[in-house]
Structure formats: structure tokens, C-alpha cells
Amino acid sequence: MRCLVRRRTLMSMTTLSRETGLQRLGYALASMPFVLVVVGQVFAPGFLEPIFANPPDILGLPAGVVMLFVAAIWASLAFVVIRENPSGLGVALGLLVFTIPAILAIIFLPSTILIVLNLNY
Numbered sequence: 001m002r003c004l005v006r007r008r009t010l011m012s013m014t015t016l017s018r019e020t021g022l023q024r025l026g027y028a029l030a031s032m033p034f035v036l037v038v039v040g041q042v043f044a045p046g047f048l049e050p051i052f053a054n055p056p057d058i059l060g061l062p063a064g065v066v067m068l069f070v071a072a073i074w075a076s077l078a079f080v081v082i083r084e085n086p087s088g089l090g091v092a093l094g095l096l097v098f099t100i101p102a103i104l105a106i107i108f109l110p111s112t113i114l115i116v117l118n119l120n121y
Contacts, residue, residue, distance in 0.1 A: 023082055026091035030078035033071065033102040040106075050110040053117060064113045067105065075102035 040047045051064030058066045078098035082091050 020086055022088055022091055023086045026082040026094060027079065029095055030075065030082060030099050032099060033075040033106055036103060036106055037068075048110060050113040050117070053113055055120065056113060056116045063116075064109060067109055071102045071105040071109070074098055074105070078102075 037048070048068075051068055052062050053064065054062045056063040075098060078094040081094035081098065084090065085093065
């Protein structure tokens with residue numbers, strides 16, 4: 001009886017932590033776009049400033065803000081993919097399809113807004 005209770009508690013402890021190490025690594029890497037924005041604001045406060053320029057606008061909002069919102073939603077989808085597919089393929093898919101494009105969008109968005117602003121003049 002005692003051995004059976006011990007097995008059940010061990011089984012319940014193992015089922016509590018369903019995340020694999022690969023899945024946790026995927027979560028850490030999927031958070032990189034958000035970390036990039038915070039680190040960019042701390043170390044280079046003027047880097048994201050062109051995003052808030054209003055002349056290129058979408059539905060009355062600055063185009064950079066809209067695109068940053070789209071990149072954040074796109075990066076958040078990586079968490080959903082990694083949670084639903086804890087295998088290595090799911091983690092790789094989440095990182096390649098969602099995280100890397102969001103990082104590239106965040107990096108190149110301020111320069112793209114500046115190019116659009118300079119082309120209009």
C-alpha cells in the first residue's frame with residue numbers, strides 16, 4: 001500500500017511539469033522580440049522614436065505603431081505554436097515562422113519608417 005501511494009505521488013509530480021526542456025528553451029527564444037524592444041529602449045532610447053512619427057498613418061494611427069502591434073501579435077503566436085506542439089519540430093516551426101520575422105520587423109521597422117518619410121519629401 002505504501003509503495004502504491006509513493007508511485008501515485010511520483011506520477012502526479014511528473015504530470016504537473018509537462019513542459020520539456022526544449023519547450024522551455026523555445027519559450028525563452030520566443031520572448032526575444034519583446035526583450036529586444038525593452039533592451040532597445042534602455043540602451044538606445046531614440047531607436048524606436050521613428051515608429052511614432054505620424055505622417056505615414058494607417059487608419060489614423062502612426063504606421064509604425066500599427067506595424068509594431070502586428071509584430072507583437074505575430075511573435076505571440078510563437079508561444080501558441082510551441083505550447084500546442086512541444087516536439088522539436090513545433091519549437092522550430094514557432095521560432096522560424098513567427099519569432100525570427102518578428103525580430104527582423106522590430107529591427108528594420110524604424111529605418112523603414114525613416115525611408116518612407118524621406119521619400120515623401
